[in-house]
Amino acid sequence: MTKKLILIKLGGSLITQKDKPYTSNPQVIKRLALEIKKAQSNKYQYIIAHGGGSFPHISAKKYKTKLGLINKQSLKGLSLVQQDAFKINRIVNQIFTKANLNVLSFPPSSFIYSNNQKLYSIYSDPITQALRINATPLVFGDIILDKQLGFTIFSGEKILNHLASNLSQKGYQIKKIIQCGITNGVYNSKGKTIPKITPQNFSEIKKSLQGSASTDVTGGMAHKVKESLDMAQKYSNVYIINGQKKNNLYQTITSNKNLGTLISA
Amino acid sequence: MTKKLILIKLGGSLITQKDKPYTSNPQVIKRLALEIKKAQSNKYQYIIAHGGGSFPHISAKKYKTKLGLINKQSLKGLSLVQQDAFKINRIVNQIFTKANLNVLSFPPSSFIYSNNQKLYSIYSDPITQALRINATPLVFGDIILDKQLGFTIFSGEKILNHLASNLSQKGYQIKKIIQCGITNGVYNSKGKTIPKITPQNFSEIKKSLQGSASTDVTGGMAHKVKESLDMAQKYSNVYIINGQKKNNLYQTITSNKNLGTLISA
Numbered sequence: 001m002t003k004k005l006i007l008i009k010l011g012g013s014l015i016t017q018k019d020k021p022y023t024s025n026p027q028v029i030k031r032l033a034l035e036i037k038k039a040q041s042n043k044y045q046y047i048i049a050h051g052g053g054s055f056p057h058i059s060a061k062k063y064k065t066k067l068g069l070i071n072k073q074s075l076k077g078l079s080l081v082q083q084d085a086f087k088i089n090r091i092v093n094q095i096f097t098k099a100n101l102n103v104l105s106f107p108p109s110s111f112i113y114s115n116n117q118k119l120y121s122i123y124s125d126p127i128t129q130a131l132r133i134n135a136t137p138l139v140f141g142d143i144i145l146d147k148q149l150g151f152t153i154f155s156g157e158k159i160l161n162h163l164a165s166n167l168s169q170k171g172y173q174i175k176k177i178i179q180c181g182i183t184n185g186v187y188n189s190k191g192k193t194i195p196k197i198t199p200q201n202f203s204e205i206k207k208s209l210q211g212s213a214s215t216d217v218t219g220g221m222a223h224k225v226k227e228s229l230d231m232a233q234k235y236s237n238v239y240i241i242n243g244q245k246k247n248n249l250y251q252t253i254t255s256n257k258n259l260g261t262l263i264s265a
Numbered sequence: 266m267t268k269k270l271i272l273i274k275l276g277g278s279l280i281t282q283k284d285k286p287y288t289s290n291p292q293v294i295k296r297l298a299l300e301i302k303k304a305q306s307n308k309y310q311y312i313i314a315h316g317g318g319s320f321p322h323i324s325a326k327k328y329k330t331k332l333g334l335i336n337k338q339s340l341k342g343l344s345l346v347q348q349d350a351f352k353i354n355r356i357v358n359q360i361f362t363k364a365n366l367n368v369l370s371f372p373p374s375s376f377i378y379s380n381n382q383k384l385y386s387i388y389s390d391p392i393t394q395a396l397r398i399n400a401t402p403l404v405f406g407d408i409i410l411d412k413q414l415g416f417t418i419f420s421g422e423k424i425l426n427h428l429a430s431n432l433s434q435k436g437y438q439i440k441k442i443i444q445c446g447i448t449n450g451v452y453n454s455k456g457k458t459i460p461k462i463t464p465q466n467f468s469e470i471k472k473s474l475q476g477s478a479s480t481d482v483t484g485g486m487a488h489k490v491k492e493s494l495d496m497a498q499k500y501s502n503v504y505i506i507n508g509q510k511k512n513n514l515y516q517t518i519t520s521n522k523n524l525g526t527l528i529s530a
């Protein structure tokens with residue numbers, strides 16, 4: 001068993017349809033699964049995270065779930081957002097299993113607890129044992145019970161970041177982090193891909209970054225870059241690539257080519 | 266917030282169809298949800314567990330998942346059994362939410378870890394916070410990662426038993442445990458309901474108990490009674506009732522009437 005990990009995030013906007021709520025992109029999910037399968041080697045293991053896209057974000061926006069227990073409808077909203085987050089996870093899980101990836105789902109609402117939107121506790125015994133037996137943990141953006149707010153929402157990136165921190169402490173090495181979205185990396189204000197973001201040029205670049213164009217309660221591209229820079233500083237290079245382009249994911253797993261934006265410390 | 270709990274188990278054979286694999290009983294699930302809702306009071310909170318019935322038990326039997334990592338197909342089996350366990354959970358979760366119960370699902374594979382089929386660690390921060398904000402935790406029979414075997418399976422009863430132990434240590438009081446199945450309690454060798462089982466008469470009664478008639482990898486009635494007796498000795502009375510009879514669950518929640526078999530220490 002290797003203790004070297006590649007973390008892969010599949011964006012919600014990539015695996016679901018922005019304009020059709022509760023509609024996934026099964027062909028895209030299948031292709032990504034096959035690229036991951038094809039790239040598989042005994043040199044490292046994967047942890048895969050996905051976003052919720054047009055599944056949970058609608059209820060999450062309606063009930064303001066990220067803010068926690070704010071009114072009488074909040075609890076109902078919480079149940080619905082969890083349901084919707086699980087729905088897209090079930091789709092990804094089934095397509096991945098059919099592609100012969102032995103994935104196991106770990107819903108973050110069951111193993112992470114927060115306090116005022118910061119991590120309070122995390123439990124990873126089952127996830128590390130899954131890695132030990134060569135199963136692939138599948139996590140996702142989910143509701144998170146929160147000590148102060150009642151509950152909140154953590155994005156797929158945030159979940160990966162906290163898992164990376166926990167697993168690093170347990171002796172795992174994060175070799176590479178790959179974020180697949182629907183853009184050719186991070187765009188500047190003119191719509192051109194920024195090849196590299198570092199702590200040095202981030203403050204300048206930040207001005208041109210915007211939130212997500214779709215209904216994304218977790219903050220869109222600005223949030224994604226911020227989490228990525230944090231992960232790059234703590235663990236390893238983060239590659240932001242276009243998952244809609246065939247073989248981008250495969251190539252990024254198997255080589256160090258930068259096909260989009262490289263976020264590096 | 267009260268720290269008094271009623272634990273309810275909905276048997277897999279009650280909520281799914283024995284003769285039709287992967288078919289649930291939505292009317293039964295809905296009626297049970299409405300009985301639970303109707304009985305709701307501010308005196309106690311619920312934790313609800315359900316079995317998998319004809320959903321996960323088929324793959325679990327085929328791949329011998331309870332035994333762990335035994336051959337090259339075991340990992341694929343593990344993914345499939347988890348999928349099937351989640352499938353019936355999604356159905357129960359959705360019907361319960363529609364009945365205005367604010368349930369949150371906590372898949373045990375994410376918060377329990379075992380060693381040679383015994384509990385190794387359990388994480389309940391999100392579950393206790395769910396109780397604090399008045400959401401109803403929903404757990405179920407699931408695959409469990411296992412230190413020695415790779416993985417195994419824990420029944421809904423076993424999950425409830427471990428949760429009860431953990432929550433007791435956190436100051437919760439278990440007021441009552443209700444097991445809903447498809448028989449009028451526990452039958453003796455002549456098919457008559459045994460009104461009361463205690464540690465004193467259990468060894469005599471044990472002889473007449475059998476495993477489940479359907480494909481139940483977790484052990485059927487004999488297992489159910491053993492777990493129940495253990496819970497009765499540690500926490501409180503266990504009522505084994507027929508969940509197919511209207512109002513049995515409602516009456517058992519709201520009164521101390523014994524409508525089936527009472528398991529008491």
